[in-house]
Amino acid sequence: MLHVLNQTDIKSFNTVKREFPYSRILMQIASLDDGEGQLLAVSDSEDSDDDLCKKLHEYLEKDILCIIIGSYVQGGERNAIYSVR
Amino acid sequence: MLYTVSDDGIFTVNCELYILEKRNAAMQFIIDTGASITCCRAKELGVNLEEEDFIVNKASVRYLNGVLKEGNKEYSRDRYSIKFYEVKMNKLKIGTSIVLENVSVWITFDKRFYTCLMGQDILDKLYYMHWSNTKKLLIADNANDLREYVDCMED
Numbered sequence A: 001m002l003h004v005l006n007q008t009d010i011k012s013f014n015t016v017k018r019e020f021p022y023s024r025i026l027m028q029i030a031s032l033d034d035g036e037g038q039l040l041a042v043s044d045s046e047d048s049d050d051d052l053c054k055k056l057h058e059y060l061e062k063d064i065l066c067i068i069i070g071s072y073v074q075g076g077e078r079n080a081i082y083s084v085r
Numbered sequence B: 001m002l003y004t005v006s007d008d009g010i011f012t013v014n015c016e017l018y019i020l021e022k023r024n025a026a027m028q029f030i031i032d033t034g035a036s037i038t039c040c041r042a043k044e045l046g047v048n049l050e051e052e053d054f055i056v057n058k059a060s061v062r063y064l065n066g067v068l069k070e071g072n073k074e075y076s077r078d079r080y081s082i083k084f085y086e087v088k089m090n091k092l093k094i095g096t097s098i099v100l101e102n103v104s105v106w107i108t109f110d111k112r113f114y115t116c117l118m119g120q121d122i123l124d125k126l127y128y129m130h131w132s133n134t135k136k137l138l139i140a141d142n143a144n145d146l147r148e149y150v151d152c153m154e155d
Helices: A011-020 A048-063 B051-056 B142-155
Strands: A001-004 A010-012 A024-028 A036-043 A066-069 B002-005 B012-018 B023-031 B037-039 B061-065 B081-094 B098-108 B127-131 B134-139
Touching: A001 A048, A010 A011, A011 A024, A011 A036, A011 A066, A024 A048, A036 A048, A048 A066, A048 B023, A066 B023, B002 B012, B127 B142, B134 B142
Parallel strands: B037 B098
Antiparallel strands: A001 A036, A010 A036, A024 A036, A024 A066, B002 B134, B012 B023, B012 B081, B061 B081, B081 B098, B127 B134
């Protein structure tokens, strides 16, 4: 499910990843060098990952810089772990 | 030059991707020295990308073996291969200070793969220095920047 949170406080990526493990997380950032930002939305299943990507591009189209963080397995055994070798 | 701090041993960099002059996407890549290519999910690069277009246009394809576990069965490389298509970038911006031109990012429509990896095809073009005591990884697109940084540290 996609959870749109639109939080306004600044949190580090590591804090947010601990708060939402096994999730892909959309964060608004001020600069590409940042390791912190505002939490916009969370996808906690592979079914909603595409919706999270849509949100990402909606914001980018509005010239709001944001990225998706989080890289954990969320589909259990059906998913490929980040290991392309 | 930029630096990134390890999160439980994982280093990441924030990037902007330009296929033409327009910024097409922004994404966070995991620095994966074991990955041969830089790759991500198609939808993260562009929500309107369709696999059929890549097939029709005969885009370069690579089949890569992700690690996928199915219960207690043995791994099967063929069954778990993931298909990636090449997308040539006009520009890839890493942080605010590094800009690479004419590099490729490989995308997949396979939903089992959903992360973004920066592999050796791009890492080969960069220079690194790791400070174990601070968990910092310094990244530069030329060696002089790193030398100057070390000189400053020694002074």
